[in-house]
Amino acid sequence: MNVLITNTLIIPMTGAGLTVRGDIGISGERIAFVGRRDASFVADKIIDGSNHLTMPALVNAHTHLAMVLMRNYKDNLPTLQEWLGEIFPIEDKLTPEDVYSACRLAIAESIQSGVTTLCDMYFHTSATIQAVTEGGVRANLGLTLFGDETVSRARIKEHEAALKAGHAHSSGRITLSAAPHAIYTCTAGTYHLARAWALENDAVLHTHISETRKEVEECIAEHGTTPLMYLKRIGALDGVKCLFAHGVHLSDEETALLAELDAAVVHNPSSNLKLDCGIAPIASYKERGLSISLGTDGASSNNNLNMFEEMHIAALLGRLGGHLSPYEVLKMATIDGARSLGLEERIGTLEAGKEADLIMINLTRAHLNPHNDPFSLLVYSAQASDVDTVFCQGKILMENRNLVHYDIDALVEDVNARWAAVLSR
Ligand SMILES: [Zn+2]
Structure with a gap:
């Protein structure tokens, strides 16, 4: 599947202070382009990134x-x-x-x-x-x-x-x-x-x-x-x-x-x-x-x-x-x-050809505004709950805070029951 994230604030982590406003293309497991859109790229799914910061997972x-x-x-x-x-x-x-x-x-x-x-x-x-x-x-x-x-x-x-x-x-x-x-x-x-x-x-x-x-x-x-x-x-x-x-x-x-x-x-x-x-x-x-x-x-x-x-x-x-x-x-x-972990050629930055492990952070939250310095924002102001959407190897694991593979209520119930059983052993 080809995914296009449009008009997002990109922190590629390829250089100190480097930010880009632009598009990101994901083709299958990999990043197709970062910043300037490849005109030949045909998207199966488009995500509006205009209110988001996108960075490596x-x-x-x-x-x-x-x-x-x-x-x-x-x-x-x-x-x-x-x-x-x-x-x-x-x-x-x-x-x-x-x-x-x-x-x-x-x-x-x-x-x-x-x-x-x-x-x-x-x-x-x-x-x-x-x-x-x-x-x-x-x-x-x-x-x-x-x-x-x-x-x-x-x-x-x-x-x-x-x-x-x-x-x-x-x-x-x-x-x-x-x-x-x-x-x-x-x-x-x-x-x-x-x-x-x-x-x-x-x-x-x-x-x-x-x-x-x-x-x-x-x-x-x-x-x-x-x-x-x-x-x-x-x-x-x-x-x-x-x-x-x-x-x-x-x-x-x-x-x-x-x-x-x-x-x-x-x-x-x-x-x-x-x-x-x-x-x-x-x-x-x-x-x-x-x-x-x-x-x-x-x-x-x-x-x-x-x-x-x-x-x-x-x-x-x-x-x-x-x-x-x-x-x-x-x-x-x-x-x-x-x-x-020996994975630096595959993940860790947003670059064309790397595997698509990336996250989108919602910048509209009160505690993130005004967002003067995006690097300070990420380490001093951002909360985990600001992460909206998560990709791993090109697949969406969470979109708009909805987990693709998990029902949290069921997980919580299961873990609590198991822990109670452990304590009674
Ligand atoms: Zn330890």
Whole structure:
């Protein structure tokens, strides 16, 4: 199908400060043109974009989709460690059916906030693959690992066929990562297996790193060095593309190493504040050449999957002793997020030939006017509910706030019933 969006304010994310007033053509899965209309383009569907800003869809580069089940559950505990002590036991009770239901709600929530790409680390992979496939979004799905090499070998054997099949049948919408949870839950042997699996499967190595000072101090006490230097020393990072969630407490030696690696740090400011982990010095990291993307983390430590809220908080924190501009924050949530997952040639900007992942934002809302600077508008003023229409790979997932694949009332009822059942187990 050919779709024409007319006379819209375009933020292509191809250059700082660049805006265009014009048309966008979508032909099948791809963007046909941006700005000036191709005279030969015949539209099957025309969308009036005159009251809208159109930009690349957002990339949530670190989350745990099914944790929407634990939203507002066991909040306000003093530390990450105490929170995990409450969360891990309840996660052990979840079934694939619970995860499938939760992922459907999480995907619907994500689409409603303009996200079409999710990077997920969780359990019951087949259930997540099914939800992502049906939801029409894009996801990097982790082969999540905990524990020692023996446990990890068994987990790989159990899940890799489903992951590979999900990837093969997704029209490129599902990509993969090897996802050892963290250095305090996984052995060196597990990291070695994860690296090997990532290299074999053209996947990313996705792990939590230096989220808390306690993690760093315990690593120094046990291994004589900081977490990232420990992973480097054991050879876990050799030759593999890496995605490091959090990176709140990185040393100068570690930031210098990261600038050399094919790696990105995912900033999760809401989660870091809520779990009292600290504030990652993102402006400083960027000055030192690190690639930074943005994520919500799971809804249990956020407590939503709203990337507009995440951009807002990142922008505000970036003002503390730094110079993080609204454009830089938008890059983290679009093209830099795509790059961190190896998708920068396919999505993240609005350019002819790229896959059509884009969102339209309603500019007629009171809190968006007058709209002097569209980049400031997006990170400081816009709300997720301003996203009207969402395309992923050329297909409409939401139009005028109506979700194509989901009945929200039914999803909410199903998730609440499942959560009640989990609590009674
Ligand atoms: Zn996380």
